[in-house]
Amino acid sequence: MLAKKQYRxxxxxxxxxxxxxxxxxxxxxxxxxxxxDFGLGDLEHQGGQILTFFNTSRLSAKIIVLFPWQIxxxxxxxxxxxxxxxxxxxxxxxxxxxxxxxxxPTPQAKGxxxxxxxxxxxxxxxxxxxxxxxxIIPPQTLHWFQAGSEGAVIDDYSSTARDLQDGFTNPRVVxxxxxxxx
Amino acid sequence: MLAKKQYRxxxxxxxxxxxxxxxxxxxxxxxxxxxxDFGLGDLEHQGGQILTFFNTSRLSAKIIVLFPWQIxxxxxxxxxxxxxxxxxxxxxxxxxxxxxxxxxPTPQAKGxxxxxxxxxxxxxxxxxxxxxxxxIIPPQTLHWFQAGSEGAVIDDYSSTARDLQDGFTNPRVVxxxxxxxx
Numbered sequence: 001m002l003a004k005k006q007y008r009x010x011x012x013x014x015x016x017x018x019x020x021x022x023x024x025x026x027x028x029x030x031x032x033x034x035x036x037d038f039g040l041g042d043l044e045h046q047g048g049q050i051l052t053f054f055n056t057s058r059l060s061a062k063i064i065v066l067f068p069w070q071i072x073x074x075x076x077x078x079x080x081x082x083x084x085x086x087x088x089x090x091x092x093x094x095x096x097x098x099x100x101x102x103x104x105p106t107p108q109a110k111g112x113x114x115x116x117x118x119x120x121x122x123x124x125x126x127x128x129x130x131x132x133x134x135x136i137i138p139p140q141t142l143h144w145f146q147a148g149s150e151g152a153v154i155d156d157y158s159s160t161a162r163d164l165q166d167g168f169t170n171p172r173v174v175x176x177x178x179x180x181x182x
Numbered sequence: 183m184l185a186k187k188q189y190r191x192x193x194x195x196x197x198x199x200x201x202x203x204x205x206x207x208x209x210x211x212x213x214x215x216x217x218x219d220f221g222l223g224d225l226e227h228q229g230g231q232i233l234t235f236f237n238t239s240r241l242s243a244k245i246i247v248l249f250p251w252q253i254x255x256x257x258x259x260x261x262x263x264x265x266x267x268x269x270x271x272x273x274x275x276x277x278x279x280x281x282x283x284x285x286x287p288t289p290q291a292k293g294x295x296x297x298x299x300x301x302x303x304x305x306x307x308x309x310x311x312x313x314x315x316x317x318i319i320p321p322q323t324l325h326w327f328q329a330g331s332e333g334a335v336i337d338d339y340s341s342t343a344r345d346l347q348d349g350f351t352n353p354r355v356v357x358x359x360x361x362x363x364x
Contacts, residue, residue, distance in 0.1 A: 022204030024275050026314035056318060058269050059241070061339050087240050093206050132208035134235060157243050157339055 001178045002037050010035040014049030014065040021094035021153035023063055025051070033065075038073055039174025045114045048072045052161070060161040064090075064154040066097065066147035069112055074100075074121050074144035074169040080162055085139025088158040092129040096148035099127040099135055111146055120170035129154075142169070183360045184219050192217040196231030196247040203276035203335035205245055207233070215247075220255055221356030227296045230254045234343070242343040246272075246336040248279065248329035251294055256282075256303050256326035256351040262344055267321025270340040274311040278330035281309040281317055293328055302352035311336075324351070 002010075011033045018025065018033075033051045037043045049065040066072065077086035090099065098110050103125030110128070113121050123142045127135050129152075137143050164175050184192075193215045200207065200215075215233045219225045231247040248254065259268035272281065280292050285307030292310070295303050305324045309317050311334075319325050321341075346357050 022206075024204075024313045029314065053273065053316060054271055054318060056269065056271075058341050059271060059318075059339060061271065061273075087238065089236055089238075089241060089243065091235065091243075131206045132211065136236060136238060136241075157241060159240050 001039070001041050001180055002035065002043060003182050004179055005182045006043065007035050007177075007179050010043060010047075010049055013067065014051075017065045017094070017151055017153050018051070018063055023093070023153065029053070034177070036175070036177050038168070039178070040073075040170075040172060042114065044070065046071045046073050046117075055161050057160055060158045062156040062158075062161070064156050066145070066152045066154070068147055068149050068151045070151070071113070071146045072144060073173060074123065074142055075166045075173075076140055076142050077162075078140060078165065078167050080165055083160065083162075086158050086161060087139050088137045088156060089134055090129065090137070090145070091134035091155040091157070092131050093153045093155055094131060095150045095152035097129045097145050097152040097154055098148065099129055099143060099145040101125050101127065101137065101141060101143050110148070117170070122169055183221070183223050183362055184217060184225060185364050186361055187364045188225065189217050189359075189361050192225060192229075192231055195249065196233075199231075199247045199276070199333055199335050200233070200245060205275070205335065211235075216359070218357070218359050220350070221358075221360070222255075222352075222354060224296065226252065228253045228255050228299075237343050239342055242340045244338040244340075244343070246338050248327070248334045248336070250329055250331050250333045252333070253295070253328045254326060255355060256305065256324055257348045257355075258322055258324050259344075260322060260347065260349050262347055265342065265344075268340050268343060269321050270319045270338060271316060272311065272319065272327070273316035273337040273339070274313050275335045275337055276313060277332045277334035279311045279327050279334040279336055280330065281311055281325060281327040283307050283309065283319065283323060283325050292330070299352070304351055
């Protein structure tokens, strides 16, 4: 749940990150950045700011902005009907992103989890992505990611996105953002 | 057919366009820009400079640079096996691109075709794409595009690319670029 004012402030802040990263936007897109708190009410620590360029029956492209140390919570893209699940390629344009996927847990990983949330983050194989680095996440694969100290601007290329049907490790997550009057 | 020197010069020039457009590249990618003359030996008028970020069994992403008034010749992405054909989303980052697709021919279209090549360009419905504009080309759909007077840098998002199997209107096109010693 986000107050309208907080939502608008996060939109504005995300737009500043996108422009700093050289993302070229239409006038309409500048107004269309969505802010997700995943129902956790702690946007600064767990959330994301997302602009969808398009989402067809085969392809999607988004820009994701994470503020410094903001986490996009652990989730996976399930098979739905004939779709084996979303395949997602992340490519960092600006800042630094720490991506966590299944595999050997990385000793002294950089990830910082809010106290009490440890059980909601189960994969700890760390991939550090800096500008120009990319990583492709297979369908149905657990992953979460967190910005470094400056934040991150990420090009996110994928097959069809069905965000509301993503699975989250944290049972408290609600993918649809509720906005309430200030 | 391109001489090595011409190939290298076009790579270097394309890199300059990408950097001017704010494309963020790894060191390795800077060396990997491919130059295509489509076997026509007239790169300045018909050709393209292409950097592939990735190409999986479901997704591909490229940056396409066209020099001023350079044409990427008319073609389509055929069905191959279980693939109904490549779906392609073009999004201009820098400059201007003129895209031509089936539909009502645009009166006084901006397209400039080399003399004698008219029969190789059969679709004339013009879509002008400026920075932040995007257009999605369905599978199996004829299209060609040309940069405006400054050139163009284009984000090209698609399903799997099988460039060598694309169909071209011009029977003289050879998709694989032959490079010869200077």
